[in-house]
Amino acid sequence: MVQSMPDLNKVAQSIPLKREVLVLGGGVSGITIADILARSGIHVTLVEKRKNLGGLSKQFCLFSNRPGDSDNRISGKMARLSESPHITLITGAELVGMEGHFGSFQAKIRKESGETILLFPSAVVVATGYITRRDAKGIPDSGCLAFLSDMERLIAETGESGLLWNGKPLNTVTFVLDQANDDIKLDTSTVFKQSLVLRQKYNCQVYVLCKDLKVSFTSGERLYRKAREAGVLFFKYEETPEYSLVGDRICVALPDNTNLKKEEQEKITLLSDLLVLPEVCLPDPEAEQLCRILRLRMGKGGRFMDDNPQFLRIRSNRRGVFVAGACRFPQLPAETLKEAEAAAQEITALLAPGVYECGPLVAEVNADKCALCYTCPRLCPHSAIGIERYAGKNVYYVLGNGDRWNAARVEPAACYGCGICVAECPARAISLRGEDALSLDAYAK
Missing domain, CATH: 3.50.50.60 (FAD/NAD(P)-binding domain)
Known part of the structure; x- marks a missing residue:
């Protein structure tokens, strides 16, 4: 029997979204994603650490299971990238830092010259591929x-x-x-x-x-x-x-x-x-560092890990961060193209409304009860909870608007409402929006 039900209209929250996406990796997967998103009117910044685009896909001159010159098809997409007004190409650069959450990421890109570029995308795609050794x-x-x-x-x-x-x-x-x-x-x-x-x-x-x-x-x-x-x-x-x-x-x-x-x-x-x-296929040696920057889980053998291989393999453990192509595992070019198309369609569907409606089951922290023990940030599988130091204290600091308070804080756009933090908080300071921790304890009993 249902004892109570929160008012979903009161607890729902909308977050504005910009039609901007950051794509890391200029291989066949990154090029395909950027091409599809640009044709949908979404601005894409494509960052490649090498001087030229194409990646290891340039080694495959012919498709294995259908006729056609794969090199010419990739070259055609690369030509469209250079001509599109919705795409910014940055080669010889890499991601060195990222803060924020879905809808309000702040990415720091460093070029080989030492120049630093700040980007503010709503979503990020990792398509860095792999390396080979003879x-x-x-x-x-x-x-x-x-x-x-x-x-x-x-x-x-x-x-x-x-x-x-x-x-x-x-x-x-x-x-x-x-x-x-x-x-x-x-x-x-x-x-x-x-x-x-x-x-x-x-x-x-x-x-x-x-x-x-x-x-x-x-x-x-x-x-x-x-x-x-x-x-x-x-x-x-x-x-x-x-x-x-x-x-x-x-x-x-x-x-x-x-x-x-x-x-x-x-x-x-x-x-x-x-x-x-x-050739021996190996994960990108910078994948581990990139996982730390993006706060993503690392899979077997030093490769990026998808959130659920049975459903959308392109999703990561963080909302708004997608993993596509061979950075997860070396695969056929046809499979890479399918994943790239799926990632582009998922991002287009997310950004199309212009706002993101957070679900009703979002965790909240009672600042008066929070002991700043760091339990919830360590346990959250989606990196939705943050605590930072400010003026010698452990506080949460919201980028851009100057909000500060002495407690952990849950980012609604990043929270999946799984309830792990609610169950594990030793101070019982976290609850799902519309329900407090004490009422959940009563249900459990």
């Missing part, structure tokens, strides 16, 4: 070793004539998967695409070595079958293959796993003109 430990190299990005560039730059690597024609190519990135589908998708091009366009013999093929992506099973029908040979291995040089070619030896008895397994020897490995 690792060929234990593999001899005498000019017959390459990586997937090298093969991608070679295919893009070679016309109808035969493929040449270091001046030698390529007749046999071996790909080795799962030595570095054993849980990333991007490598499998890229190998399918490149092996099909090598077989169908250049008539190369192609071998693919793997532990387990990841085909759980759009057209993955179809591409695998198509590659086998084209003559690509797949070999499964459990232990690391053995590598050796035979003249100017490379030899790969592995046990024949078709025989289940290991003692009777014979060695399969593959002689190739070129051995191709995937």
Whole structure:
């Protein structure tokens, strides 16, 4: 039975929103988000720490599961960015500080020259991507070793004539998967695409070595079958293959796993003109610092963490801060584009009304009871509670309007009304708007 119900009309609060968004990262995800938002009339500031836009997407010249030159599509979006009056590009810069909450962020951007720029966006998008490292430990190299990005560039730059690597024609190519990135589908998708091009366009013999093929992506099973029908040979291995040089070619030896008895397994020897490995995918080394600045949770392996992978993966633990693209995990370009479109649509829907109506279940702090023990700021999963020092005291200081008082304060626009702070406050100084802590205790009893 409901004993009482707060008047939702009295407790509701509206917060004005500016149509301004800060996008961190100039890769395919950041470019797509900025392009969509700008076409909706929202002003976007795109910040990229490198001198040029595009990120690692420039390594992928062809889409893996549909025809079309991905490089030209990205270039078209970049051209629109430079021409749009709603987009401000800042390259060679990074985020060094951020305060405030959804609707009233204050971001500090520092350029390489040392110049500092202050921005006041209503929402922030993190699309910083990832980095790659070339690792060929234990593999001899005498000019017959390459990586997937090298093969991608070679295919893009070679016309109808035969493929040449270091001046030698390529007749046999071996790909080795799962030595570095054993849980990333991007490598499998890229190998399918490149092996099909090598077989169908250049008539190369192609071998693919793997532990387990990841085909759980759009057209993955179809591409695998198509590659086998084209003559690509797949070999499964459990232990690391053995590598050796035979003249100017490379030899790969592995046990024949078709025989289940290991003692009777014979060695399969593959002689190739070129051995191709995937680059190791690593999180951005600045991701941890960026998480601290934005007060976001960090996921497994030093990557950004989404708030709920089963629903909107683009949301973070803070309202108004979105995470999109490969900064969460390396993924296919098609998946990155879908996430970018979802983030742009979510932001557009949030900013379209011009105001944000806070929900009725918002936590409030009774300043007379607050002991400034820092329990609530430490426990709040959404960084909605703040305490700062002012004039030698622990107080909350509201940016812009000079409001100060000796207590913690909940930002209504950032609060999700989860009630964790209400339950954990030792002084019983926090309540959900319209209900005090004592009445909640009575309900619990």
